[in-house]
Amino acid sequence: MIFGNLKPKYKLIRIDNKPILQPLYKTGFIKYLPQYHFIPDGMAVKTAFNMFGVNWEEFTSNFNAFKAYKSYSMGKLSGGERRVIETYLVLKSKSLITILDEPFSHLAPIHIEAIKTLIEEEKRNKIVIVSDHMYLHIIDSADKIYLLKNATTKEIKNLKELESYRYLNENVLK
Structure with missing residues (x-):
């Protein structure tokens, strides 16, 4: 969605506090490596x-x-x-x-x-x-690390949170 391949229902992207109204790939601001x-x-x-x-x-x-x-x-x-x-x-x-x-x-x-x-x-x-x-x-x-889960992002401040959110099994990180 950030790059502009997928169209969300609602979005607002700003760069230097200025809204970007066209897909970012058309602006030259962004490069994307797909899977x-x-x-x-x-x-x-x-x-x-x-x-x-x-x-x-x-x-x-x-x-x-x-x-x-x-x-x-x-x-x-x-x-x-x-x-x-x-x-x-x-x-x-x-x-x-x-x-x-x-x-x-x-x-x-x-x-x-x-x-x-x-x-x-x-x-x-x-x-x-x-x-x-x-x-x-x-x-x-x-x-910064964010976990993307259930269509939301959660900032991870402590890596143990990855276990709490069930991204990792318990005690994987020691």
């Missing part, structure tokens, strides 16, 4: 980087193993490799707000750590909203 692959299978990796205005050399300095993939089509990559590229492109492209939906899905542990570092860097320059069931990956870097 599914969104870059077409037949698109070359280098074309995707050009479309998003993101530097390939900077990417490969962080993800050295990807250097060989510049001319590959997205459909030739594994699910995890695609997820790394799509997450990187969304995070590094110009926006005021970045929404990441399940960014850690299908990633190798080494790539999860690199993406977490990237989120930490990018949140200095923009708002980064992460929605993920793999909560352990975002607890340390989150400025």
Whole structure:
């Protein structure tokens, strides 16, 4: 709904106290990483980087193993490799707000750590909203944690509340 894909019955979005009346994706303020692959299978990796205005050399300095993939089509990559590229492109492209939906899905542990570092860097320059069931990956870097349950959000001030709200089994967090 924030991005503008879904239309709620009522909504009010403000940026700097000014109401935004059109879907945010039309404003250029926001970038969104959906749960599914969104870059077409037949698109070359280098074309995707050009479309998003993101530097390939900077990417490969962080993800050295990807250097060989510049001319590959997205459909030739594994699910995890695609997820790394799509997450990187969304995070590094110009926006005021970045929404990441399940960014850690299908990633190798080494790539999860690199993406977490990237989120930490990018949140200095923009708002980064992460929605993920793999909560352990975002607890340390989150400025605020909200639980979305039964169509409402609840701010989590103490992680034990995740057990109280039955998001986690008791004594999972020690």
